[in-house]
Amino acid sequence: MEHVDIYGTDHSPWVQAVLLGLYEAKIDHRLRSVPPLQTFLKAGIMMPAAKIDDGAWHLESTDILVSLGFDAVPKEHQRLVMSSWRGLIHRVDSSALFWSNFSLAGDRHPSYLRRQISNLLRPFMPLTFFLLIHFLRLTGRSSIPKNFGDQFVPFEDMLKSSGTPYLCGDKPNSLDFLLFGMIQSHCTTYVPPVHALQTDKRLPLLRAWLATMQERFKGYGHLYSGVYFPPHTLRQEIATGSERLVFWIGATLMVVAFPITVPLIIFFSVRNRIR
Numbered sequence: 001m002e003h004v005d006i007y008g009t010d011h012s013p014w015v016q017a018v019l020l021g022l023y024e025a026k027i028d029h030r031l032r033s034v035p036p037l038q039t040f041l042k043a044g045i046m047m048p049a050a051k052i053d054d055g056a057w058h059l060e061s062t063d064i065l066v067s068l069g070f071d072a073v074p075k076e077h078q079r080l081v082m083s084s085w086r087g088l089i090h091r092v093d094s095s096a097l098f099w100s101n102f103s104l105a106g107d108r109h110p111s112y113l114r115r116q117i118s119n120l121l122r123p124f125m126p127l128t129f130f131l132l133i134h135f136l137r138l139t140g141r142s143s144i145p146k147n148f149g150d151q152f153v154p155f156e157d158m159l160k161s162s163g164t165p166y167l168c169g170d171k172p173n174s175l176d177f178l179l180f181g182m183i184q185s186h187c188t189t190y191v192p193p194v195h196a197l198q199t200d201k202r203l204p205l206l207r208a209w210l211a212t213m214q215e216r217f218k219g220y221g222h223l224y225s226g227v228y229f230p231p232h233t234l235r236q237e238i239a240t241g242s243e244r245l246v247f248w249i250g251a252t253l254m255v256v257a258f259p260i261t262v263p264l265i266i267f268f269s270v271r272n273r274i275r
């Protein structure tokens, strides 16, 4: 394996999981923020998608991690990670914060022109998430637990029995990437699960695991948790002023083009869910 192209945003837990795997395995890769036509026609903005060398684009984070050489994740563990996504709907508590956080996650293509074209188009992605999360809120489809720490307790139990600093072995594997990716995603916009992770008395091993992961991934360019958990680090890669400006122009165009963008979002969202 020489190079991997990956599509998505590092605000997504599943994209984060793949990026963490690529970083751990030291595989040369590039993250793009606009979907490849091949997956866009099939699944809209669904991410992550990955292309290994000259192969085809593939969806599904857990399958991609297996292609990168990591272990398959049992379905019950996948469900536990999925359950730890509760609190996601709080990302849109402040629309200004939601959008400005997305503006910072700029495209990273080495060509300035290609980067800026992507920055112009990529607001379609946060617009989709913004509308989907509001839809979840309005229809009450997202369960809000009494205590956001509950969703992390199964991982504390796994750490108790693993006997190593990681969830299932003496070095990080797919499940560590999925959970750490989920936590990065929660940290992109401070939501209640982050507070639970910082303070819940039932989660000391999980906090130790977070510190171990942060130490191991300290050079990783998509680390959002370093602001909230020790050892503290600042995120390295943030969009420049001109990249953010182009993002905001794109966002305005997406809103002005509501008669096109909204039906497109509804079409792909419905199609992805009835597959």
Ligand SMILES: N[C@@H](CCC(=O)N[C@@H](CS)C(=O)NCC(=O)O)C(=O)O
Residues within 6 Å of the ligand: 012, 013, 014, 044, 045, 046, 047, 048, 059, 060, 061, 062, 268, 269, 272
């Ligand atoms: N099971 C998929 C889940 C991927 C997923 O839900 N991605 C979200 C972003 S976090 C997405 O692209 N949603 C767009 C949509 O639902 O249309 C995986 O693990 O790759």
